[in-house]
Amino acid sequence: MISRRTDLPLDGDVLAGFLPWLIAFMVFLAVVAAAGMFILHDATANWSAGLTHTLTVQVPPTKGEKALPAAEDPHVLDALKVLRTTGGIIRADLVPQTEVLELLEPWLGRDGAAGDLPLPYLIDAEADPDAKFDIATLRSRLTKAHPGISVDNHRDWLDRLVGLIDAVEWIARGVLLLIGLATVGTVIFTTRTGLSVHRDTIEVLHLIGAQDDYVAKQFAWRALTLGLRGGTIGLALAAPTVLGIGYLASGIETGLLPDASLGVAQWIALAFIPILAAAIATLTARITVTKTLAGML
Amino acid sequence: MNFDGSDYVVRFENVGLRYGLGPEVLQDVSFALAPASYHFLIGPSGAGKSSLLRLMYLAMKPSRGLISLFGRDMARTAREDLPGLRRRIGVVFQDYRLLNHLSAFDNVALPLRVAGGRERDIQKHVEELLSWVGLGDHMNASLPTLSGGQQQRVSIARAVITKPQLLLADEPTGNVDDRIALRLMHLFEELNKLGTTIVIATHNESLVKRLGHPRLRLDGGLLLGDPQSRRGRKGKGDEMLDGSRHMEAG
Numbered sequence: 001m002i003s004r005r006t007d008l009p010l011d012g013d014v015l016a017g018f019l020p021w022l023i024a025f026m027v028f029l030a031v032v033a034a035a036g037m038f039i040l041h042d043a044t045a046n047w048s049a050g051l052t053h054t055l056t057v058q059v060p061p062t063k064g065e066k067a068l069p070a071a072e073d074p075h076v077l078d079a080l081k082v083l084r085t086t087g088g089i090i091r092a093d094l095v096p097q098t099e100v101l102e103l104l105e106p107w108l109g110r111d112g113a114a115g116d117l118p119l120p121y122l123i124d125a126e127a128d129p130d131a132k133f134d135i136a137t138l139r140s141r142l143t144k145a146h147p148g149i150s151v152d153n154h155r156d157w158l159d160r161l162v163g164l165i166d167a168v169e170w171i172a173r174g175v176l177l178l179i180g181l182a183t184v185g186t187v188i189f190t191t192r193t194g195l196s197v198h199r200d201t202i203e204v205l206h207l208i209g210a211q212d213d214y215v216a217k218q219f220a221w222r223a224l225t226l227g228l229r230g231g232t233i234g235l236a237l238a239a240p241t242v243l244g245i246g247y248l249a250s251g252i253e254t255g256l257l258p259d260a261s262l263g264v265a266q267w268i269a270l271a272f273i274p275i276l277a278a279a280i281a282t283l284t285a286r287i288t289v290t291k292t293l294a295g296m297l
Numbered sequence: 298m299n300f301d302g303s304d305y306v307v308r309f310e311n312v313g314l315r316y317g318l319g320p321e322v323l324q325d326v327s328f329a330l331a332p333a334s335y336h337f338l339i340g341p342s343g344a345g346k347s348s349l350l351r352l353m354y355l356a357m358k359p360s361r362g363l364i365s366l367f368g369r370d371m372a373r374t375a376r377e378d379l380p381g382l383r384r385r386i387g388v389v390f391q392d393y394r395l396l397n398h399l400s401a402f403d404n405v406a407l408p409l410r411v412a413g414g415r416e417r418d419i420q421k422h423v424e425e426l427l428s429w430v431g432l433g434d435h436m437n438a439s440l441p442t443l444s445g446g447q448q449q450r451v452s453i454a455r456a457v458i459t460k461p462q463l464l465l466a467d468e469p470t471g472n473v474d475d476r477i478a479l480r481l482m483h484l485f486e487e488l489n490k491l492g493t494t495i496v497i498a499t500h501n502e503s504l505v506k507r508l509g510h511p512r513l514r515l516d517g518g519l520l521l522g523d524p525q526s527r528r529g530r531k532g533k534g535d536e537m538l539d540g541s542r543h544m545e546a547g
């Protein structure tokens with residue numbers, strides 16, 4: 001596959017200085033893209049697990065005469081009854097108004113929400129993750145109890161979010177693929193250039209009986225060493241970047257952002273990227289030399 | 298005496314060669330070389346000597362005609378088989394074509410390494426040969442530090458290290474004085490005695506006269522036998538086979 005023999009002065013040429021940096025750049029991009037992919041992937045997994053089985057039922061406040069306390073509102077009681085008699089719903093509780101106020105505080109301010117503003121009643125329900133119940137049937141039964149009742153199973157926005165993140169993940173995969181192709185292209189280009197720079201030497205090698213393989217192995221070895229060197233540089237630069245993003249993300253206090261740190265397995269996977277890049281470079285160089293030389297006498 | 302066609306080391310039949318779209322620099326060249334024969338390839342500059350050698354050491358393909366080496370038709374020989382054939386041919390290039398980034402030792406070792414020889418055997422062989430050509434003290438010298446004459450000896454050592462069946466040399470005495478030229482010729486003579494077929498392109502007339510080997514004379518891309526033995530264009534070069542006759546003619 002490769003040979004350390006150096007009949008060709010490959011290490012002396014300009015490409016030897018140029019290829020590692022290109023590969024370093026590629027590996028840097030690939031590691032960052034892959035790390036981003038891992039983080040997003042973990043995030044969607046967490047969200048899906050955490051949110052898919054909760055329902056929020058919103059009952060509009062009774063208008064007109066002075067409203068009853070939430071626990072006595074007939075519509076609330078109806079809604080609770082419907083929920084508790086629906087198969088697959090394992091829990092349905094009224095959210096205390098104080099908590100509703102807290103939820104709204106960021107929008108209404110501490111005082112604004114206290115007074116006259118009619119607040120909806122919220123019921124927090126939990127569905128059995130294993131049971132399949134029909135959200136549409138539940139919705140129609142609840143609207144029969146009161147037409148203004150709305151049911152939010154978070155599925156819609158979660159689906160949209162997960163869809164978005166899936167799309168971003170696919171883009172990251174595409175970016176990785178493009179990086180791989182760019183690496184292949186770069187290696188093909190540098191190998192071809194190397195072949196034409198050393199054309200004379202290669203012809204002499206041929207004329208004294210060298211097989212294409214003999215030449216190809218030397219190029220392959222060169223690509224392997226330069227690829228590993230470049231890949232190591234790329235990983236060394238990318239690791240602090242990934243850690244830095246994780247650190248910055250951990251500074252933002254919100255439950256929305258996913259945990260931006262990687263597990264051991266994921267770090268190991270990232271560490272394989274430079275090895276993969278070197279392997280791609282080696283194979284590409286070898287194939288390129290063999291194909292190019294096949295056109296020579 | 299006659300040879301079965303497959304016994305020739307080299308056989309050309311109506312070979313023509315052109316570079317790109319240019320004119321034919323070799324035309325209807327036909328000849329055959331018996332094993333262990335020794336020929337001079339002579340002719341004025343531009344006659345096509347180097348081109349003819351290039352065809353023989355498989356650096357080029359002819360534009361037309363048939364070339365067979367060691368009894369094999371080159372037109373029917375797969376590319377993968379060429380390295381094996383080339384390993385049976387030693388070439389002294391006119392401009393040496395040594396690898397400048399390698400030492401004298403590594404240059405001479407190259408044909409053995411390329412053929413997958415064992416490093417221990419290579420060491421012994423190369424050291425012996427370099428000593429023999431008087432470069433024992435320059436084994437590890439880098440090529441550019443050697444004089445022209447020393448480089449030439451390295452190139453000759455590289456050509457003979459594998460004890461080739463066919464040795465082709467392109468003006469190997471071009472840049473040296475007659476005394477050294479004669480010594481080099483004696484080296485080839487020794488090799489020839491061991492059975493190597495030899496073709497040496499040269500325009501050193503005095504040397505050719507002195508050694509008296511048969512000649513292949515090229516002029517304007519046409520191969521002319523010795524005037525006495527030439528039988529016209531149809532004769533498939535057979536007149537070239539009998540070395541002794543040419544020796545007298547020379």
Ligand SMILES: Nc1ncnc2c1ncn2[C@@H]1O[C@H](COP(=O)(O)OP(=O)(O)O)[C@@H](O)[C@H]1O
Binds near residue numbers: 341343
């Ligand atoms: N690489 C080449 N490209 C085009 N023409 C060439 C090339 N090499 C040689 N020629 C032409 O072929 C003819 C024979 O050249 P060459 O074989 O070098 O003759 P010699 O070795 O006898 O001097 C000359 O006319 C030369 O110009």
Ligand SMILES: [Mg+2]
Binds near residue numbers: 346347348391
């Ligand atoms: Mg010439």
